Amino acid sequence: MKFYRIPLVALSLAAAPVMAADVDLSLTNDSVKGQVNFFGPNSDLALGTGYTYHEGSRHIANLDFHAQGRTAVGNLPTTAGIGVRAVGWDDDHVDGGALGLGGFATLNVPDVPGLSFTGSAHYAPSILSFGDSDDMSSLELRGSYRVIRNAEVFAGYRYLNTDLDSPYRGDINLDEGVMAGMKIFF
Secondary structure, eight states: OOTTHHHHHHHHHHHGGGTOSEEEEEEOSSEEEEEEEOSOTTSSEEEEEEEEEETTTEEEEEEEEEEEEEEEETTEEEEEEEEEEEEEEEOSSOEEEEEEEEEEEEEEOTTSTTEEEEEEEEEEOGGGEEETEEEEEEEEEEEEEEEETTEEEEEEEEEEEEEEOTTTOSEEEEEEEEEEEEEEEO
16 A cells, blocks of 8 residues: 555645645545645646545546636636646556646636636547556536635536556546535635
């Protein structure tokens, strides 16, 4: 067992307020995820790191790097980013990872202050995958409501899938499900 990773993640999440813009904690029925983002929406860059523990001893880590900016979709103020998400995962007998290309967008609803919708999608073909992963797809959709100036709650859906190289063949949903969580801003 690789329990030494859990204290390191706990320590990094505890130290996050020192240099973070926000901390994001979410749950599905089978997993818990912590995400630390180091720059806010007004920065030209988005950099973050996260860790997911999935029931059954599966560990998933991610590192996100995106160029971001402000735009509008229709009349909705939007923050959008294009970049990469590096994902590494470890299960009992298989492990792997990938460097997914993609992006995200957060649409704010001016008529309902505090309400926003976020979507992100990343894909890594086999050339950008390693270990037992042959390719990888990541999708996250969420609706958020800012309850106070520095905290919001959200609900949505998370999906992370990889195809497996031989001798395993097939695919595996590394993490999937309806999620709920909260984000704290610093």
